[in-house]
Amino acid sequence: MSRSPSLPERPHRDIDPDLPDDERLEALRDHFDDIVDVHEQLSDQLDEAEKRREQLREKVDRVERENETLKSSSLYIATVEDVMADDEVVVKQHGNNQEVLTEVSPRVADRVEPGDRVAVNDSFAIQTVLDAETDARAQSMEITEKPEVGYEDIGGIDEQVREVREAVEQPLSEPEVFDEVGIEPPSGVLLYGPPGTGKTMLAKAVANKTDATFIKMAGSELVRKFIGEGSRLVRDLFEMAREREPAIIFIDEIDAIATTRSESKTSGDAEVQRTMMQLLSEMDGFEARGEIRIIAATNRFDMLDRAILRPGRFDRLIEVPEPDRDGREQILEIHTRDMNIADGVDFDALADDTEGYSGADIESLATEAGMFAIRNERNEVTHQDFVEALEKIENDDSSDVISSAGYFYQ
């Protein structure tokens, strides 16, 4: 950052009023010259400052534009192969291994070195150098040593809890049972059903029960965030799990990487395809009796590529449906456990009135009822609060969210 130049000294002359006229005139002329001189220096400085302001404005505009591009578009991942003169580099794009000679944005030019992983835009100009923070791996995985969800927090899907415990918990906690009987436990478990029904909770509860590390990755992140990184991220995911055994890998929205092959052969499809192949090859080389269990979830069972359901892959399917009447009552009780509930609250009636609600919807209902109590300056939640909360939710969501029309909505 350049410092601002110091101001010229203010011209000053003591002119004796008793001097003869011609001498006084001479002195005044000199003083005038001094003033003109200072004026010129100040004008130069002003020009300089103006020029600098213009440069800074341009820089701000450029950074803003770069920022906008970074925010608005997907970026591709590439590795820098060679750095040349004139801010030019050769990068190799991940995924298709295409080599390109491209420019580096001046903002990052001096930070780019061969071997760096970088994000490039559609025209291959380097936008960012990936460091630990921006690394896609860090951004797309959620790792929890011990999730705080227990089976007792899950309502209305007892049968599914039992199946998940058998398919995921038991191979981890009692592997000898499978050895003795001489069968392989299921390789992967696929939970499918409408959104907000407790699929993620189920996976977390098993991790909690077995003291396994919970590693979650969303299928959509795998293919959307950093194009070209999908298969590498899948490799990282399994490596991460091996480093932290016992571990539960949970892939949410698996449909994003395992959709039925579409006819069109765009580069996006090819990328999704590669990511899925990597997942399948990781699963195929997987020790079923090992300390890593894999659970995937989807709301779009209809769209899944059947290749992932073959034996040795996701070979145990568990449907997690919307809760029935009794299930809704149980979930209501779970989500009001810590609330100050008035005597007259009729859970039985509320279970009747919440047909088509998922567990997540019921959780919002309980919170909303609590808000009505607070708004009315009460610390006890009454049946009327629940009724008003129901009305509010029905009005807010009349268009799409709560629907019992099946679960293939997004």
Ligand SMILES: Nc1ncnc2c1ncn2[C@@H]1O[C@H](COP(=O)(O)OP(=O)(O)OP(=O)(O)O)[C@@H](O)[C@H]1O
């Ligand atoms: N069966 C349930 N019992 C108790 N709470 C539930 C149940 N299902 C959902 N919830 C509540 O809804 C929230 C969201 O549930 P969860 O994330 O497990 O749903 P999901 O099926 O994985 O949804 P998505 O398909 O949208 O990822 C949970 O944190 C929990 O508070």
